[in-house]
Amino acid sequence: MNKRLWLFKGLAALSPLLALVLVEGLLRLFGYGHDYRLFVEDPQRKGYWIMNPHASERYFTETDNATTGNFEPFRQRKAEGTFRIFVLGESTTIGYPYFHNGSFHRWLHYRLMHTFPNRNFEIINLSLTAVNSYTVFGFAQQLPAYEPDAVLIYTGHNEYYGAMGVGSTSSLGGHPALVRLVLKLRELRLMQLLNRTLAGIRKTMSGGKVDLRENLMKRMAADQQIAYGSATYQQGIEQFKTNLNDLCRLFSEKQIPVFISNLVSNEKDLKPFVSAPGSTTASAQHQFTQATHAYANGQFAEAKQRFVQAKELDLLRFRAPEAMNQVIQELANRYPEVTVVEAKAVFEHHSPNGILGQETLLEHVHPNLYGYALLSDAFYEALKKKRLIAPEWKKELSFAQLRQQMPITPVDSLKGVFEMLILKEGWPFNEPMAPEENRPKTIEEQLAGALVVKQITWPDAMQQLLAHYQKAQNPQAALEVTEALMLEYPYDPAFYGQAGKLALSLNQPERAVWFLKKAFQLEETFAVAQNLFITLLKLDRPDEALPYLRYAAAHNESAFSLNELQNFVDQLVSAKNQYLADTTNVALSNQLAAGYLKFANTAGAAKYVAKSLRLDPRNPVALQLKAQLQTLKP
Amino acid sequence: MEFFQEFWLFMRTRKRYWLYPLLVLLLLLSLLTVMTTGSALAPFIYSLF
Known part of the structure; x- marks a missing residue:
């Protein structure tokens, strides 16, 4: 009997823990509260x-x-x-x-x-x-x-x-x-x-009064x-x-x-x-005033030391x-x-x-x-x-x-300015805001203002800004916004593709290749592959263009066959490798120029014609290619 | 079955064996919560950083 009594006592003592475990289990079962894992x-x-x-x-x-x-x-x-x-x-x-x-x-x-x-x-x-x-x-x-x-x-x-x-x-x-x-x-x-x-109890007891914000903050601070x-x-x-x-x-x-x-x-x-009251060295304000004087007098070492001390105090x-x-x-x-x-x-x-x-x-x-x-x-x-x-x-x-x-857009920059104006107006800065200028606000100011008061989200602000720049035919600014969105959404291929197209429209092929390659890495599409191989060929990088050309040929969505171009690029890669082994070979240089010219790649062709003419200014083939190029160039 | 009936009877008559520990445990948890409460200033100064 004594044994059973001790067992009951032990079980009874454990029961609160079991009860809490049970409550915890029930709360989880009914989805109360949150999981805090990172x-x-x-x-x-x-x-x-x-x-x-x-x-x-x-x-x-x-x-x-x-x-x-x-x-x-x-x-x-x-x-x-x-x-x-x-x-x-x-x-x-x-x-x-x-x-x-x-x-x-x-x-x-x-x-x-x-x-x-x-x-x-x-x-x-x-x-x-x-x-x-x-x-x-x-x-x-x-x-x-x-x-x-x-x-x-x-x-x-x-x-x-x-x-x-x-x-x-x-x-x-x-x-x-x-x-x-x-x-x-x-x-x-x-x-x-x-x-x-x-x-909840605290809130009820305080009556939920939080409107005395400024005074409460001062008092509590x-x-x-x-x-x-x-x-x-x-x-x-x-x-x-x-x-x-x-x-x-x-x-x-x-x-x-x-x-x-x-x-x-x-x-x-x-x-x-x-600051502590008084003008002793223990007063932050005193140190700050002394530091400001020292700074004004060009005593920068002393100023630095006192400014830091003012912060410490x-x-x-x-x-x-x-x-x-x-x-x-x-x-x-x-x-x-x-x-x-x-x-x-x-x-x-x-x-x-x-x-x-x-x-x-x-x-x-x-x-x-x-x-x-x-x-x-x-x-x-x-x-x-x-x-x-x-x-x-x-x-x-x-x-x-x-x-x-x-890519920091004007909206990002202005948002910071506006946010600061609001912050500094209140405690503990107490810097009154300058009266608003009486002039119409720019779209950037409107969007930044809306962002600060949380009327719109940052992605929406960027999309509106992008639409505005596109409408205003400002591809440079549109590219900046697209890049900003790209950084925010690094796994969205659409922004890389869009940035690539904008860079091409701005005649920045190197940048375009960078964007398009990223877009292709995230999502392989014919359109991106096409833009990539065309741009890389223009940049005279046929070996890099080849994989994208092969992809485009295998997933061709255009009305044109890419097989002939693929064969040409294969030959081009081989000719270029030979040329790189012997850069004094005018015949090879001419061959590369002619190849590019056949596919209307004037940039590539011009590069090799110039090389040929540098080596042999009277080379008839090079001169003929040059003449053909001049007829093609606008 | 008899065991559980006896245990239930024990629990009903000897509350101090389970009720007190339960109260102490809850009190301890509440105390910890209250003692780590953020000051009323906290939400205001949070906006500064």
């Missing part, structure tokens, strides 16, 4: 992963506040020759306020795909606004299973006030182990139910002030160190290269948000303290797979007197478009130094070329 299958593209739109909810107490990021699909089965990069971080990392192609990872993607045209790059940005190293670490833990070739990280500015940060979370904010336990528990639907119930060197300040550093250290150890154990950028902040063009910690950069450097020293990306040095190099300000940054931490290009350059150089993609980086797209070619 990737889910792309509903629009079978065989591809995309970031789970609910993945971030785990990090936000009230899921309504949870931010969502990019949805950049990547293949579930990594294709051979693909270089896969994951990007982790915060608002700067996702390109705020431009997003889309303004983000540094798109600049990097564009540059890498032009530097290595035959490689396939998957650069998947998993960054979110308002998050910090907890989210970065949480996401990072799930990445090794998805075969990354490198992981790029830019994080640190949100450490205090970002989701679960020490400055934005009550009581347990300074205890990473407990915060992680809670984050783990939030995977349970039961915990999600509890969370929502408590949030006063409670959120974090003094330099205070306990909360140190907890923030510890939190950052713990999360990033575990992240670096994880990737080092898995031998995955990690590139962590040091952080940049506005130094000279942003006065401290909140700012009681509202929207800018990461320098200690974060030291943590990043220490991690790189400790873990072999970790490389520091010297963004700070790059920004300093491109700022007057090495002091960061409005030349590269929009406000406290977010770069302008030039700044994002610089950030991408810092990562590019770090990847290159590590020789990850290839041992030698030949035929690179230079930084100057990148800045010139990167």
Whole structure:
């Protein structure tokens, strides 16, 4: 009897756990709550992963506040020759306020795909606004299973006030182990139910009043002030160190290269948000005023030191303290797979007197478009130094070329400007907006304005812009927009094909070939193959044209037979190979010119006629071909 | 069957063996949730970064 009593006691003690398991099971069965794993299958593209739109909810107490990021699909089965990069971080990392192609990872993607045209790059940005190293670490833990070739990280500015940060979370904010336990528990639907119930109670008790936004923010920000060197300040550093250290150890154990950028902040063009009263050296405002005077007097070393000190002393910690950069450097020293990306040095190099300000940054931490290009350059150089993609980086797209070619449309650029005007009008910047100009708005301004107030989506804005440029017969601008869409939708062959046609209309055959080859890789069609072989023959690259010609002949949709042309190109390839072995052979040069002329390829023919006449200015065959060419040319 | 009947009787009469642990568990989970709640400022400052 005693034995049975003990058994009952044991079973009774276990029953609460069983009850919770049962409730958890029932909640899952009836589809309550969300699965927080990082990737889910792309509903629009079978065989591809995309970031789970609910993945971030785990990090936000009230899921309504949870931010969502990019949805950049990547293949579930990594294709051979693909270089896969994951990007982790915060608002700067996702390109705020431009997003889309303004983000540094798109600049990097564009540059890498032009530097290595035959490689396939998957650069998947998993960054979110308002998050910090907890989210970065949480996401990072799930990445090794998805075969990354490198992981790029830019994080640190949100450490205090970002989701679960020490400055934005009550009581347990300074205890990473407990915060992680809670984050783990939030995977349970039961915990999600509890969370929502408590949030509902809070909302009911507060009466749902949130309209006193400005005053509430000011009042609460006063409670959120974090003094330099205070306990909360140190907890923030510890939190950052713990999360990033575990992240670096994880990737080092898995031998995955990690590139962590040091952080940049506005130094000279942003006065401290909140300063300690008085004019002592502990006052951020005092340091800032002194720095401004020193700068005006040309004492730049002193100015730099004081500007940085002003940032360090700012009681509202929207800018990461320098200690974060030291943590990043220490991690790189400790873990072999970790490389520091010297963004700070790059920004300093491109700022007057090495002091960061409005030349590269929009406000406290977010770069302008030039700044994002610089950030991408810092990562590019770090990847290159590590020789990850290839041992030698030949035929690179230079930084100057990148800045010139990167498809940032006027709408993207204006959207950033408008977004900034709105942001700076409110707390804690409080910069009144200039009165609106009394003039009709351009289509670009209209679209950017609609984007900022979320009247339209970015793809819709781009499609409308494209339609406008096409109607206005501006193929150059239309190509830029098409390229922008191409970067946003790297698996859509239609944009590559369209870009190819536009490049041809702009008489840019080399660029056209690049676009068309990408289009053909994604989807083999007769139309693209036809454009490709014609353009490649015009460029005198018959060996490259041949596979596309063969494809076109096998899938011929035109009324003309391509067999004769195929035979001709076969002969052309052979003749060209002979010619390349003996470039002084005028007969061969003439043969190539005549061949091209037969198929009305005047560009190819002219090239070889010129070669023949250079070798033998009185060569009768070459002269005759030249005369024929002149009759053909308009 | 007799075993389950006896157990049920035990559960009904000795609630402290299962009710208290259940309450403690729920209290602990709630406490963790409350203690990691974002401040009311959080949604506003999120818009800054």
